Amino acid sequence: MGQTPFEYRTVExxxxxxxxxxxxxxxxAASLRRLNDVSLRTTVDADEVREVSALVDELAERLGKSAIxxxxxxxxxxxxxxxxxxxxxxxxxxxxxxPLDIEWPEKGRTRAEFELxxxxxxxxxxxxxxxxxxxxxxVMGEAPASGGTPGMTGVLTLRYRRPTxxxxxxxxAWIDRRDGVKTIVKGVLRNAEGETTVEAEGVFILPxxxxxxxxxxxxxxxx
Amino acid sequence: MGQTPFEYRTVExxxxxxxxxxxxxxxxAASLRRLNDVSLRTTVDADEVREVSALVDELAERLGKSAIxxxxxxxxxxxxxxxxxxxxxxxxxxxxxxPLDIEWPEKGRTRAEFELxxxxxxxxxxxxxxxxxxxxxxVMGEAPASGGTPGMTGVLTLRYRRPTxxxxxxxxAWIDRRDGVKTIVKGVLRNAEGETTVEAEGVFILPxxxxxxxxxxxxxxxx
Numbered sequence: 001m002g003q004t005p006f007e008y009r010t011v012e013x014x015x016x017x018x019x020x021x022x023x024x025x026x027x028x029a030a031s032l033r034r035l036n037d038v039s040l041r042t043t044v045d046a047d048e049v050r051e052v053s054a055l056v057d058e059l060a061e062r063l064g065k066s067a068i069x070x071x072x073x074x075x076x077x078x079x080x081x082x083x084x085x086x087x088x089x090x091x092x093x094x095x096x097x098x099p100l101d102i103e104w105p106e107k108g109r110t111r112a113e114f115e116l117x118x119x120x121x122x123x124x125x126x127x128x129x130x131x132x133x134x135x136x137x138x139v140m141g142e143a144p145a146s147g148g149t150p151g152m153t154g155v156l157t158l159r160y161r162r163p164t165x166x167x168x169x170x171x172x173a174w175i176d177r178r179d180g181v182k183t184i185v186k187g188v189l190r191n192a193e194g195e196t197t198v199e200a201e202g203v204f205i206l207p208x209x210x211x212x213x214x215x216x217x218x219x220x221x222x223x
Numbered sequence: 224m225g226q227t228p229f230e231y232r233t234v235e236x237x238x239x240x241x242x243x244x245x246x247x248x249x250x251x252a253a254s255l256r257r258l259n260d261v262s263l264r265t266t267v268d269a270d271e272v273r274e275v276s277a278l279v280d281e282l283a284e285r286l287g288k289s290a291i292x293x294x295x296x297x298x299x300x301x302x303x304x305x306x307x308x309x310x311x312x313x314x315x316x317x318x319x320x321x322p323l324d325i326e327w328p329e330k331g332r333t334r335a336e337f338e339l340x341x342x343x344x345x346x347x348x349x350x351x352x353x354x355x356x357x358x359x360x361x362v363m364g365e366a367p368a369s370g371g372t373p374g375m376t377g378v379l380t381l382r383y384r385r386p387t388x389x390x391x392x393x394x395x396a397w398i399d400r401r402d403g404v405k406t407i408v409k410g411v412l413r414n415a416e417g418e419t420t421v422e423a424e425g426v427f428i429l430p431x432x433x434x435x436x437x438x439x440x441x442x443x444x445x446x
Contacts, residue, residue: 008347024269024276028262031279035286036259036318039251040295040309042286046247052282053247056254059275063258063265071341071348071389072263086263086344088351095259096319096342118294119319121309124231125294128311129376130360137353153352157380166294 009075011083018077025085025093032095037117089138100171102139108147108175110139116166127164127189132198136187140173144183144204147175151183151204164189164197173200181206232298234306241300248308248316255318260340312361323394325362331370331398333362339389350387350412355421359410363396367406367427370398374406374427387412387420396423404429 013021042049072086072093085093090100098120100112114135122128137153144151173187182203189198236244265272295309295316308316313323321343323335337358345351360376367374396410405426412421 020269024272028272028276028279031276031283032255032259032262035279035283036255038283038287038290039255039318040314040316041290041292043289043291044286046243048285049247049251052285053251053254055278055282056251056258059278060254060258060261062271062275063267064261066266067261067264068266069264071344073344073347086341088343088345088354091263091344093263094342094344095262118309119317120311121294121296121314121317122311123375124296128357128360129364129379130357131311133356133360133379133381134351134353137351137356141352152346152386153381153383155380155382156352156356157378158356158376159378160376163375 009073011075011077013077015077018083021083022092029091029093029095029097029099036095037119040118087138089134098135100135100138102142104142104146106146108143109173110142110146111170111172112139113168113170116164116169118166121166123163125166127166127169127197129158129160132160132164132189133158133200135169135171136173136189136198136200137202139171140185140187140200140202141204143173143175143185143187144206147183149175149178149183149206151181151206153202154182154205155203157201159199160197161199162195162197164191168192170194176201232296234298234300236300238300241306244306245315252314252316252318252320252322259318260342263341310361312357321358323358323361325365327365327369329369331366332396333365333369334393334395335362336391336393339387339392341389344389346386348389350389350392350420352381352383355383355387355412356381356423358392358394359396359412359421359423360425362394363408363410363423363425364427366396366398366408366410367429370406372398372401372406372429374404374429376425377405377428378426380424382422383420384422385418385420387414391415393417399424 074084085091089097091097098114100114102110102112104110116127120131170190173185176184176186182205185202187200188196191197297307308314312320314320321337323337325333325335327333339350343354393413396408399407399409405428408425410423411419414420
């Protein structure tokens with residue numbers, strides 16, 4: 001049997017508790033996303049910034065009074081909800097996640113519309129090339145799962161056709177073909193005008209340990 | 224002449240002003256990085272989280288009283304400093320940037336050591352595959368510049384050899400060969416034990432407008 005490098009936990013939470021958790025902790029992440037953005041663009045004077053920094057430290061201390069060690073992980077409730085709130089791209093509770101709300105319009109196809117603000121900059125006014133990769137990895141990575149053959153990224157190739165301006169963007173991915181345990185996925189990033197700026201191809205592979213694990217429970221649909 | 228899709232500004236700041244700017248605004252970003260991390264891991268109760276969220280909103284309002292529109296961009300001082308503080312991977316003022324401190328140990332070679340915490344999670348306990356791409360794009364993208372032939376990402380291929388645990392990581396990149404205006408760069412991501420987890424190859428190309436622009440001024444070394 002293949003090695004299991006990580007664990008999916010099961011937590012005891014009612015649907016109501018999950019809903020409150022989403023509202024409260026999702027709200028904190030949304031507030032932090034706004035603060036992160038304005039902190040990068042602010043031109044208030046140095047004394048004001050120093051005061052705000054000290055208050056930020058106080059808030060961190062309040063939240064740190066009780067906190068899990070390590071990372072958030074992914075857990076399932078007994079009711080079928082998935083808590084992948086820490087995910088760097090789509091995590092509800094992760095303030096550095098865009099976050100993407102990835103739709104599964106049909107089996108084997110995923111898409112998302114989103115705004116990339118100043119926090120995601122590479123060249124002036126443009127989306128960082130690595131951010132394009134970050135977003136596409138997640139959108140493409142969910143396409144195999146949506147088609148019933150989940151997998152982890154094996155190979156990802158990105159072709160940058162033109163710079164992507166910050167602002168409204170969209171991404172789409174679809175299963176191109178399957179080859180044994182490999183699912184080959186194509187994906188695109190588009191700018192606000194709907195023009196393709198980045199083309200990508202990914203090979204997603206399901207490790208043996210995960211094939212056994214997934215026979216027992218549904219694949220994680222990240223939230 | 225090729226089209227220039229974006230601008231590098233020049234700002235009038237003394238070296239002392241730059242140093243204070245780095246201390247003050249860099250300090251704010253460092254504080255926010257700690258708050259972002261603990262916000263994801265906190266288990267304090269809902270009422271406390273709601274109070275903290277309201278205070279976060281107040282801080283955003285204070286910083287937003289005076290702020291630039293759009294994105295931070297990249298600017299140069301007349302003394303040769305580069306202000307690329309908004310960069311999503313290395314930006315001093317960007318609270319979602321790790322941030323990476325990329326060294327140029329020799330011409331055509333770059334490397335960085337860094338910690339990836341809970342904010343950069345994909346699979347439970349592991350670095351998000353897209354975050355590996357994000358980091359490698361930046362580390363690899365600076366290798367051509369360090370070798371005197373700066374370029375923008377044209378193609379990036381990532382091969383994921385094994386999961387990368389969150390925690391201490393390092394990345395290294397080097398120019399493999401040149402082919403006309405293309406620079407071919409190889410890169411690796413390594414885990415805390417120094418084992419390679421991701422192998423990458425990138426083709427970096429200098430657009431014509433940038434070749435003309437760079438004849439006038441030094442290439443941006445991001446900070």
